Amino acid sequence: MHRTTGKVAPVAQPESFEFTPEHLAEAQGIIAKYPEGRQASAVMPLLMIAQRQAEGWVPKAAMDYIAHMLGMPPVRVYEVATFYTMYNMEPVGRHHVQICTTTPCWLRGSDEIVKICEKKLGIPLGETTVDGQFTLQEVECLGACVNAPMMQITSYCKDYRDEYYEDLTPENTAEILDALAKGEFPKAGPQSGRNASEPSGSTPATIFKLDASSSVRGEQVKAGNDVAAAPGTAKNPPKLSRDDRDAGEENPAANPKPARKTTTKKSPKA
Numbered sequence: 001m002h003r004t005t006g007k008v009a010p011v012a013q014p015e016s017f018e019f020t021p022e023h024l025a026e027a028q029g030i031i032a033k034y035p036e037g038r039q040a041s042a043v044m045p046l047l048m049i050a051q052r053q054a055e056g057w058v059p060k061a062a063m064d065y066i067a068h069m070l071g072m073p074p075v076r077v078y079e080v081a082t083f084y085t086m087y088n089m090e091p092v093g094r095h096h097v098q099i100c101t102t103t104p105c106w107l108r109g110s111d112e113i114v115k116i117c118e119k120k121l122g123i124p125l126g127e128t129t130v131d132g133q134f135t136l137q138e139v140e141c142l143g144a145c146v147n148a149p150m151m152q153i154t155s156y157c158k159d160y161r162d163e164y165y166e167d168l169t170p171e172n173t174a175e176i177l178d179a180l181a182k183g184e185f186p187k188a189g190p191q192s193g194r195n196a197s198e199p200s201g202s203t204p205a206t207i208f209k210l211d212a213s214s215s216v217r218g219e220q221v222k223a224g225n226d227v228a229a230a231p232g233t234a235k236n237p238p239k240l241s242r243d244d245r246d247a248g249e250e251n252p253a254a255n256p257k258p259a260r261k262t263t264t265k266k267s268p269k270a
């Protein structure tokens with residue numbers, strides 16, 4: 001889903017665009033991955049390269065250049081570039097702060113993250129600071145829901161960076177923005193100290209003990225931790241629903257049938 005926040009000001013468009021030799025080689029490498037006649041499939045990565053080269057946005061001249069390179073009508077490139085929020089149709093600040101506010105992040109406090117960003121930077125969502133250092137944007141799910149709330153910060157500078165900052169609180173969000181303002185790059189990833197998306201508590205999710213209150217496939221396990229007798233084990237195979245059985249029939253590998261007995265007919269005696 002595409003979400004637009006803030007106003008779109010008229011933008012001064014450059015008259016021409018072409019990839020630098022380094023970006024051209026990168027683009028050609030991507031195009032070469034597609035079979036002859038399917039080069040248009042490279043449009044998305046090429047738009048990203050153009051955005052990096054233009055330091056944060058995709059000018060119209062870059063879309064025309066890519067359309068020509070891929071042999072597709074320019075309007076097809078405009079359609080792709082304007083649909084996805086990851087392509088910016090106007091210049092953004094040096095640090096593009098994209099805060100996810102989709103349901104899992106919202107339930108984990110993204111409203112507070114938006115508030116602290118707006119307060120620290122002195123701008124509402126959709127705006128860029130006067131010094132051109134930060135642009136604040138609200139985006140849809142960025143696929144890191146398990147470490148919600150989170151934000152993505154893309155920094156268009158000599159050392160281009162595109163990082164996720166996760167397990168945010170108003171406090172650690174303020175620290176991240178302070179560090180960026182000072183020209184530092186804080187450690188990306190979960191800010192809570194956990195590694196990647198491991199459980200935030202002390203018990204690994206894959207280790208559990210069966211007891212009277214445990215439930216496997218909706219069936220109560222008998223008291224006494226009789227793991228061997230638990231549903232889903234060889235001693236007590238799970239009852240399959242009609243859907244499960246149908247899936248098994250469609251996928252014989254998942255539900256192999258016993259081998260059929262074969263008998264050899266004796267040939268009649270001559």
Ligand code: FES
Nearest residue numbers: 100105141144145
């Ligand atoms: S909902 Fe925020 S990353 Fe998925």
